[in-house]
Amino acid sequence: MAIAESRVETKVYMPQAPRPRLRLLEDERWLAFVLLLPTVVLLATFIAYPFLRGILLSVTDARVGVPGNFVGLANFYKILNDGIFRTSVYNTFLYTGVTTVFKLALGLWLAVLLNRNFRGKAFTRAFILLPFIIPTVLSTFAWKWMFDPTFSVLNWLLYHLGLITGRINWLGDPQLAMISIIIVNIWRGVPFFAISLLAGLQTISPELSEAAAIDGARPWQRFWYVTWPLLLPVTMVVVLFSVIQTFADFQIVYVMTGGGPANATHLFATYAYQIGIGTGLLSEGAAISLAMFPALFLVVIIQLLYIRRVEVR
Amino acid sequence: MIEGALWRKWVFFYAPMALFLLFLLFPFYWMVITSMRPDGELYRPWNSINYNPFWTWKPTLEHVRYLFEETLFASWLWNTTFIALASTAISLVCGVFAGYALSRLNFPFAGSLGTGIFITYLVPQTLLFIPLAEIVRNYRLGDTPWSLILTYPTFLIPFCTWLMMGYFKAVPKELEECARIDGASRWQAMLYIVIPVAIPGILSAGIFAFTLSWNEFIYALVFLSSPQQKTVPVGVTSELIRGDVFFWGPLMAGALLGSIPVAIVYSFFVEHYVAGLTGSVKG
Numbered sequence: 047m048a049i050a051e052s053r054v055e056t057k058v059y060m061p062q063a064p065r066p067r068l069r070l071l072e073d074e075r076w077l078a079f080v081l082l083l084p085t086v087v088l089l090a091t092f093i094a095y096p097f098l099r100g101i102l103l104s105v106t107d108a109r110v111g112v113p114g115n116f117v118g119l120a121n122f123y124k125i126l127n128d129g130i131f132r133t134s135v136y137n138t139f140l141y142t143g144v145t146t147v148f149k150l151a152l153g154l155w156l157a158v159l160l161n162r163n164f165r166g167k168a169f170t171r172a173f174i175l176l177p178f179i180i181p182t183v184l185s186t187f188a189w190k191w192m193f194d195p196t197f198s199v200l201n202w203l204l205y206h207l208g209l210i211t212g213r214i215n216w217l218g219d220p221q222l223a224m225i226s227i228i229i230v231n232i233w234r235g236v237p238f239f240a241i242s243l244l245a246g247l248q249t250i251s252p253e254l255s256e257a258a259a260i261d262g263a264r265p266w267q268r269f270w271y272v273t274w275p276l277l278l279p280v281t282m283v284v285v286l287f288s289v290i291q292t293f294a295d296f297q298i299v300y301v302m303t304g305g306g307p308a309n310a311t312h313l314f315a316t317y318a319y320q321i322g323i324g325t326g327l328l329s330e331g332a333a334i335s336l337a338m339f340p341a342l343f344l345v346v347i348i349q350l351l352y353i354r355r356v357e358v359r
Numbered sequence: 360m361i362e363g364a365l366w367r368k369w370v371f372f373y374a375p376m377a378l379f380l381l382f383l384l385f386p387f388y389w390m391v392i393t394s395m396r397p398d399g400e401l402y403r404p405w406n407s408i409n410y411n412p413f414w415t416w417k418p419t420l421e422h423v424r425y426l427f428e429e430t431l432f433a434s435w436l437w438n439t440t441f442i443a444l445a446s447t448a449i450s451l452v453c454g455v456f457a458g459y460a461l462s463r464l465n466f467p468f469a470g471s472l473g474t475g476i477f478i479t480y481l482v483p484q485t486l487l488f489i490p491l492a493e494i495v496r497n498y499r500l501g502d503t504p505w506s507l508i509l510t511y512p513t514f515l516i517p518f519c520t521w522l523m524m525g526y527f528k529a530v531p532k533e534l535e536e537c538a539r540i541d542g543a544s545r546w547q548a549m550l551y552i553v554i555p556v557a558i559p560g561i562l563s564a565g566i567f568a569f570t571l572s573w574n575e576f577i578y579a580l581v582f583l584s585s586p587q588q589k590t591v592p593v594g595v596t597s598e599l600i601r602g603d604v605f606f607w608g609p610l611m612a613g614a615l616l617g618s619i620p621v622a623i624v625y626s627f628f629v630e631h632y633v634a635g636l637t638g639s640v641k642g
Contacts, residue, residue, distance in 0.1 A: 071546050078466040081456035085476070085516055088453065092491065092513045093479050099490035152379075159376050170380070172629045177383055179625045179632075181574040183592040184614035188386040191393060191607055196404050199389065199412045237383065238636070245637030287481075294483030297576045301596065315485035315577070322489040323581055332489045339486060346481045350474065 104333040110326040121333035131334065134305075134312035137224065138338070141313060142292045145231045150285060152232065153239025158269075160240060161247045171241070178237040186301040189230045193217055193302070220310035223303050227311060230298050239284055246280030247273070286349045290342055314338040394422050394612035401608055422608035423616070432613060434587050435594035439573055440620070442504050442590060446511035447568040453512060454519025454564055455557075459549055461520065462527040463535070473524075480517030484577050492581045506582040507590070511572045518571075519564040522635060526560030527553060563635030566628045570621045591617035 070076045104121055108114030125131040192199050193216040204210045216226045258268045296315035305312040322331015395418040426432040461473045500506040530553050538548040579590045595613040599606045
């Protein structure tokens, strides 16, 4: 009623007359322009512009303090023939592939466990996210300390469980170092997968599963034929997001191995850092980090197409 | 809820759950216990006889004292707080405005601008840090907190915008129309009617932005050089390792103390955080 009354009054006594300066904002386009201006300026200055600068930089021979001359694709040619770069490409794909499979599998398992009713559920859910919240660099130091060859608590544990007889030099051996950083990445990523997939699970009505149970479906059949297809859209988004983050990862490797031993665990980002900032070869470093762009671009395109398809439905 | 016999509960629920918790939380326990352990106990090889890894009878605050007296840890904490709060504030203002415009106003290029902002969300910091370092230097922002306060929003705004769009879409159009009929101008309707309804969203976005900027590492590592300007992650990394020597006690104490602020923010707003996380996933 109140609304109806005021509607009448407005028409009679309160013709809209905002101050002239603000009248412009009544126009949707102007308002949109004003509201979007700060965002567009910031993103253009610190994302679009650096991206173009990066491309320009990668075709010169600039170093720190030296502007550099145009050299065409020489930097790209150089990194293609660089054994360490090739190793880091291989490592990046391996790292992303292996961790994503484990994060998805373990995250899904944990989500299913958390989807049950049990005492202390809220508490558990809150604690499980900790690896994802705590600054990655800081928590990675805890892992580095756990992997320390001389003081390793993991070695102690494995030894007392009877699984090993001598010491394992986790970060000193190229393959073990790779496995170590993969473990840390899985540790950090599982909570994100678990909580996101849990949210997906909770949107699925339990009645569907119950109906299938009445029809005689076994638990894994119920999961595979009822729950999983409904969970797929959320899973897609989570996986693609995680792939982008993992592909461009820096912190875990930087802290755990610094790319070592003997450059065996470099990823795109850590190698770009070592070349671009560490040795000051800006242009070559820019070329290395730009080299991850095609792969990232592909993932973004898949994600955009997928979201559009979901929205159209 | 769990069907079947007791042993099934143990095999299919309690045991895996316990293993998950152990795997996910053990590093934090290890951080805590290391930061309280005296050096004499700390540097004892794992295969020595009296190695008692999981407990200490002589807890000490020596490492914390070292952190505050021998390093600039207090400044790093302050720098990180200031940078995180400032970049969160900028990102929230931009994100709320942009989210409102993109979800509730009709204007040309709305769709492509939305897509553009979404794409910038997917650009990782490690793709741009080298040219950005140059740009930051050219703008004379190098080694100042502003280099981070202005660049962090590039990965915070897209997220905030995305999250806010979802919240704004849920506000019924009628609410705004009523206010307009009552004589409110467009921006008044936005400021006094639509934005207050979306406060839970703003809160989630804020917590996210704060934790993300507290955690950021590579920009801080590249843009800051003097010890007193550093953030916690960079300070701990660069100042508590000298060459090959790791000061493990202070390092773990620093890691622990540097984690506590985000843990507190997170624990107060855990429901908002989870809602934000899942909201962003569901799009």
